[in-house]
Amino acid sequence: FKVFSDAGRVMRPVFTVQQEDDHESGIAKGALVLTKDLVNKLAKEQAEPPEDPSMKIGWEGLIRAGTIEYLDAEEEETAMICMTPEDLDLYRMQKAGYVVDVEKKDDPNRRLKTKTNPTNDMYTQGG
Numbered sequence: 001f002k003v004f005s006d007a008g009r010v011m012r013p014v015f016t017v018q019q020e021d022d023h024e025s026g027i028a029k030g031a032l033v034l035t036k037d038l039v040n041k042l043a044k045e046q047a048e049p050p051e052d053p054s055m056k057i058g059w060e061g062l063i064r065a066g067t068i069e070y071l072d073a074e075e076e077e078t079a080m081i082c083m084t085p086e087d088l089d090l091y092r093m094q095k096a097g098y099v100v101d102v103e104k105k106d107d108p109n110r111r112l113k114t115k116t117n118p119t120n121d122m123y124t125q126g127g
Contacts, residue, residue, distance in 0.1 A: 011070040014081060017088065030092045032085060034067045 018027045062068045082088045094100050
């Protein structure tokens with residue numbers, strides 16, 4: 001067990017992935033905890049700030065809700081991080097047994113994707 005408290009230690013925010021089915025929130029295992037509903041609430045909040053500041057979600061609210069967490073450089077070494085929500089969807093489809101072809105060879109400007117390891121257990125979303 002290590003605790004690092006260096007001043008200026010690099011910490012990166014990442015979106016979290018639901019680890020188990022959550023019937024209360026309706027978020028399935030392997031899905032982003034950040035939902036479209038929450039994004040819509042944030043957009044509405046930005047357009048029309050709430051009169052009561054305690055009702056504001058904002059960045060701190062996302063952290064409190066477990067939607068975002070910070071990883072330091074040490075944790076990043078062992079974390080499984082997807083770079084896009086699409087990568088996470090492809091991973092979930094692969095885990096469900098679907099054959100996934102991710103290469104689109106007709107686009108010369110495509111992003112090169114690494115093939116997911118079928119033995120990986122769970123990802124978090126890069127931020």
